[in-house]
Amino acid sequence: MKSCTVLITGASRGIGHAAAIAFASKGYRLVLNCLHSKDMLETFAAELGRDYGVSVLTCCGDIGDYHFVCELFNRIKNFSPGVDVLVNNAGIDYIGLLSDMSLEEWDHVIRTNLTSVFSCCKLAIPYMVSQKQGKIINISSAWGSVGASCEAAYSAAKGGINALTKALAKELAPSNIQVNAIACGVIDTDMNRCFSREERAALSEEIPAGRFGTSEEAAQLILQLAQSPSYLTGQVIGLDGGWI
Ligand code: NAD
Numbered sequence: 001m002k003s004c005t006v007l008i009t010g011a012s013r014g015i016g017h018a019a020a021i022a023f024a025s026k027g028y029r030l031v032l033n034c035l036h037s038k039d040m041l042e043t044f045a046a047e048l049g050r051d052y053g054v055s056v057l058t059c060c061g062d063i064g065d066y067h068f069v070c071e072l073f074n075r076i077k078n079f080s081p082g083v084d085v086l087v088n089n090a091g092i093d094y095i096g097l098l099s100d101m102s103l104e105e106w107d108h109v110i111r112t113n114l115t116s117v118f119s120c121c122k123l124a125i126p127y128m129v130s131q132k133q134g135k136i137i138n139i140s141s142a143w144g145s146v147g148a149s150c151e152a153a154y155s156a157a158k159g160g161i162n163a164l165t166k167a168l169a170k171e172l173a174p175s176n177i178q179v180n181a182i183a184c185g186v187i188d189t190d191m192n193r194c195f196s197r198e199e200r201a202a203l204s205e206e207i208p209a210g211r212f213g214t215s216e217e218a219a220q221l222i223l224q225l226a227q228s229p230s231y232l233t234g235q236v237i238g239l240d241g242g243w244i
Helices: 014-025 038-052 066-077 103-131 152-175 197-206 215-226
Strands: 005-008 029-034 056-060 085-088 134-141 177-184 236-239
Touching (some): 014 029, 014 038, 014 085, 029 066, 056 066, 066 103, 085 103, 085 215, 103 134, 103 177, 134 215, 152 177, 152 236, 177 215, 215 236
Parallel strands (some): 005 085, 029 056, 085 134, 134 177
16 A cells, blocks of 8 residues: 655644654654754654654754745655655744834744745645555644734734635535644643643643643644544644633
């Protein structure tokens, strides 16, 4: 049986890291990206190869830069015929008043969180269309639908991902390519290391499940979406312990 290739952006830590382990455990070939942590990603790739016997290509660089994404897909051509599953996971937050945000900071948040999704989808789709199958899974946020004070740019980028998911799902359904998003609530990763112990406790109390989600729970849902029925498309699925 043909082994499927999954590209996971932002795979050096957090949700992307956990997703890489989940896909490796099912025998997928992996293409892993992150921004800076080249050595860490290569060590991780070697561990996945050793523990699960899977092939792994690593490629560090800025996923918000379209030219880098072109380079990444050129490298993929020597590794695999194409990408069967695309997990657009890389993301950054920005906390602060919109009025204090510079144009450069706004652009950085939008490029990293949203333009990266455009670029990876654009370059992954032709192979998926030729195969008449493919899965695109976008990692969004609860803030993409309800908005967060002092995270306006991040909320706008994630709201953009939600709309892109729904539109692209319609565009690609005739080609048997499914596009879905996961709107995470609070997941216990480095992205939330800024919270003090008291803030964590207060936030946990607001969440009906009474706790933060884990990267492994997000990874489990990502893998399930990669293996879900083809009739499931265009959905933004909340993973937030009943919070929103
Ligand atoms: P994290 O900070 O632990 O990891 C982020 C990953 O993205 C890292 O591997 C980093 O190298 C990579 N990355 C950042 N900028 C990049 C760039 N320009 N190019 C390539 N890679 C880049 O974050 P996480 O919590 O695992 O978040 C993963 C995704 O989940 C993000 O899209 C985030 O917005 C989303 N999300 C997270 C939470 C949460 O509570 N943790 C909530 C909602 C949504």
